[in-house]
Amino acid sequence: MLEDGFSSIVNGIVNLLKKCPNVSLHTNFHVTDISYEKLVYNIHVRIRKENKFDSTIIKANSIVIASPPVAIREWKSLSLFPNTSMVSSLPLMHVYG
DSSP states (O other): OOTTOTHHHHHHHHHHHHTOTTOOOOOSEEEEEEEEETTEEEEEEEEEETTEEEEEEEEESSOOOOSOHHHHTTOSSSOOHHHHTTOOOOOOOOOOO
8 A cells, every 4th residue: 555645656766766877857848759770769859948849859778668558659760559559548546535
């Protein structure tokens, strides 16, 4: 039983990753596509800056994707559909007592 809810799991992972010098966490980004070329991932993102979005590409040797399968299926360059088709996305249930 998680007293602080499922967000305590996410917060714990974030706190651990922040301590790793070779890890970058990006928020307020909208991933539009991911491609893989010459052992490098090219992550195409739109970054929110006040009332506008700037497009850029982030390069990485490895990535962790925490996104609903529906969003991942929109990416054309990185074919993950066979894997995402096996994942169902359900809303979290909140129980109050």
